[in-house]
Amino acid sequence: MLLLLTLRGTPTLYYGEELGTENVPISPEQERDPWGLRVPGLGLGRDPEWTPMRRDATENAGFAEPGVQPWLPLGGDAATPNVAVERERPDTMLSMTRRLLELRDAHPALTSGDYTPVDGTDAAVFAFVRSYDERFLVAINTTSETVSLTVPHVGAGEAVLGTMMSRRGQLDWADADLRPNEGIVMRIEGTVAAR
Numbered sequence: 001m002l003l004l005l006t007l008r009g010t011p012t013l014y015y016g017e018e019l020g021t022e023n024v025p026i027s028p029e030q031e032r033d034p035w036g037l038r039v040p041g042l043g044l045g046r047d048p049e050w051t052p053m054r055r056d057a058t059e060n061a062g063f064a065e066p067g068v069q070p071w072l073p074l075g076g077d078a079a080t081p082n083v084a085v086e087r088e089r090p091d092t093m094l095s096m097t098r099r100l101l102e103l104r105d106a107h108p109a110l111t112s113g114d115y116t117p118v119d120g121t122d123a124a125v126f127a128f129v130r131s132y133d134e135r136f137l138v139a140i141n142t143t144s145e146t147v148s149l150t151v152p153h154v155g156a157g158e159a160v161l162g163t164m165m166s167r168r169g170q171l172d173w174a175d176a177d178l179r180p181n182e183g184i185v186m187r188i189e190g191t192v193a194a195r
Helices: 034-038 083-088 093-106
Strands: 114-117 125-131 135-141 147-149 156-162 169-172 176-178 183-188
Touching: 083 093, 093 156, 125 147, 135 147, 135 176
Parallel strands: none
Antiparallel strands: 114 125, 125 135, 135 183, 147 176, 156 169, 156 183
């Protein structure tokens, strides 16, 4: 989500992604998508992504009245993730998505700013700068291991948003570590070496 909402272009969110909902296994007899029905047995249908939205922890996850059979199964534990739970907690995918959308809306650099890939980072780190009236460094560790992030000429900056809530305020990213699967958006000063 952090990558999608900080890259150039128009972001497209599909229903459930803002919650971090995973695909639900669909048996052949449960398939409803015309594409999947036309080519049975290949698993090409979109039904796993089209399962009912989990609104709350009630029967049918608040999507349909109790006792009504939804067109596709909910799958897994409907208690989480769901909108009611994620709306109330600051450390959820829904909360992060909202903060990212607010950040994107408030800073033109993240919507119409220039994109510059960053040179000198670990191969596991995808990093770039978005700039317009201000500059933001976006760095994402794409692995499940801690990796070193060395961004020449950046030094200290203000961490404005990250996938780990503890990364806030002034940070020195001239030589730092990104935790497993961590992403961060940082307001920076100075120049950054481009690829």
